[in-house]
Amino acid sequence: MKIPMADPARQYQFLQGELDVAVQHVLGSGQYIGGASVSAFERELAEYLGLSAESVISCANGTDALELAYEAIGLEAGDEVIIPAHNYVAAAEVAVRLGLIPVWADATGEGGAQCYNIDPNALEGLISPKTKALVAVNLYGLPIDALRLKAFCHEHHLFLIEDNAQGLGGFADVSGQSVPMGLLSDISTTSFFPTKPLGCAGDGGAIVTTNLLWAERARCLARHGQAEKYDYRMVGRNSRLDAIQVEILRIKLKHLPEFVQMQQQTAKTYTEALRGDARLTLPMCEAGASPTYHQYTLLLDEGLDRERIRLGLIERGVASGLYYPKPLHWYEVYSKRSLVRSSLSRSEDISRRMLSLPIFPLMTDEEINYIIDNLKDLLR
Structure with a gap:
């Protein structure tokens, strides 16, 4: 028997009829970048999370989502950002590329309910006047200790950024309430890499926030800094989720x-x-x-x-x-x-x-x- 770590092809086989029709429809439409399907997916993901449509901003991948989130909340070169040391590289990678300074945080460790996730008890010594944000990761799809991390960030006037690439579709218990992972912070990001909980057939990502000013900035930054076509407000980049991936995600979101x-x-x-x-x-x-x-x-x-x-x-x-x-x-x-x-x-x-x-x-x-x-x- 041969058993891989993940098998996205198995999902394709399970959903082949729906997916083939959706992809053929996109190819026949000639609308491969942007368009109504992208807006529909953002709205449907927002509805899944219980948010308004403006709260979800799709982009090219999960790494871009983190970089766009950093920029949208106003982090600048020289700012310090607390990041878990036991973690995938993306949160640190984009921080360094923006001139931010990662400050490493320890995991809770053996015996803790959030064993692999950032330890709320090990954060006080990490703060300096330059500290502006904390990145918490729902690592392996296990939820962060949202209550304590929020309290810490509120006390120290920090932004709480939630890397939810591995947690979309899961829920945390917050004071007895079931809260979707991705809504445990000020702003969150996710990835649609094929093996993620909600995966497409290539790369994709999204930013999620109820702060509509940040959402507007992230959307503008991801689309060449345009508020509208040829109305450049910021120095942005090209980070768009293409229509074929969107239609795949719309079907998989239902499942x-x-x-x-x-x-x-x-x-x-x-x-x-x-x-x-x-x-x-x-x-x-x-x-x-x-x-x-x-x-x-x-x-x-x-x-x-x-x-x-x-x-x-x-x-x-x-x-x-x-x-x-x-x-x-x-x-x-x-x-x-x-x-x-x-x-x-x-x-x-x-x-x-x-x-x-x-x-x-x-x-x-x-x-x-x-x-x-x-x-x-x-x-x-």
């Missing part, structure tokens, strides 16, 4: 709750099968939350040989992932352009010990059980 539920069921099966092994720390979040489980990421006990287990799975046809093999402050290109103001030991520990198992919509019970059986065998 997003179903696909997320499938991943949640797979995660539940993994957890029930593996919870008895004290050498494994399983992903968890606050009671009442409904995560997407974009990745099902374990922490292996120090006594386990991760590389032996990983290679053993590969030999048996099971993919596994190291998300992410090194914390960002360990990379020279970022270490010399950023600041370390506190211990990042938990982020370093996670990078050494984590291992992600395959999880994606439409996995079969046979595949899930094959993964569990082989992992257990390698743990003996």
Whole structure:
């Protein structure tokens, strides 16, 4: 059996009839960039999140979405931005490109409900007069501690930016209320990369905010700085979501709750099968939350040989992932352009010990059980 980490082609096969008709319609229309379908998708995603249509701004990819969000809220060169050290590179990458200074934050670590996410208890020492924003990531589709992060940002007059590339379709529990991930902050971003919870057949992204001034700025920046055609208000860039990707996303958005539920069921099966092994720390979040489980990421006990287990799975046809093999402050290109103001030991520990198992919509019970059986065998 061969089981990949993700299988977007399986979603295409499941939705092939709808998707083929939609793509053929776009090709026949001759309207490949912009147009009514883009506006319709932004409106439909806004409705899904319970927002007004103006609150969603589509763009070319999730990395652009972060850069546009930074610019839309008014961050400027020399400003400091708190960013998780255990994280994908995009939030730091665009910060450095804009002349911002990343200040690394540690993860909650083993034993915390938000184990992989930014630790609200480890932020006080990161603040300086130049600190303007905090980027919190719903890593692996597990929600951030929104209440405490919002309180911290309010106390220190910081913008809270939510990187929701892995969390769209999930919900956090905020004071007993179920809140869509992506609405846990002042402004959020997401990615429509093919393997994300809502994925297209290429690149795509979006910014989400209820601040309509920021939304207007982001929309203008993403379209060559134009308020209207040839009415240039800002120095912008070309960051548009094309019509074929939009039509794919419109169809997949209708199935997003179903696909997320499938991943949640797979995660539940993994957890029930593996919870008895004290050498494994399983992903968890606050009671009442409904995560997407974009990745099902374990922490292996120090006594386990991760590389032996990983290679053993590969030999048996099971993919596994190291998300992410090194914390960002360990990379020279970022270490010399950023600041370390506190211990990042938990982020370093996670990078050494984590291992992600395959999880994606439409996995079969046979595949899930094959993964569990082989992992257990390698743990003996």
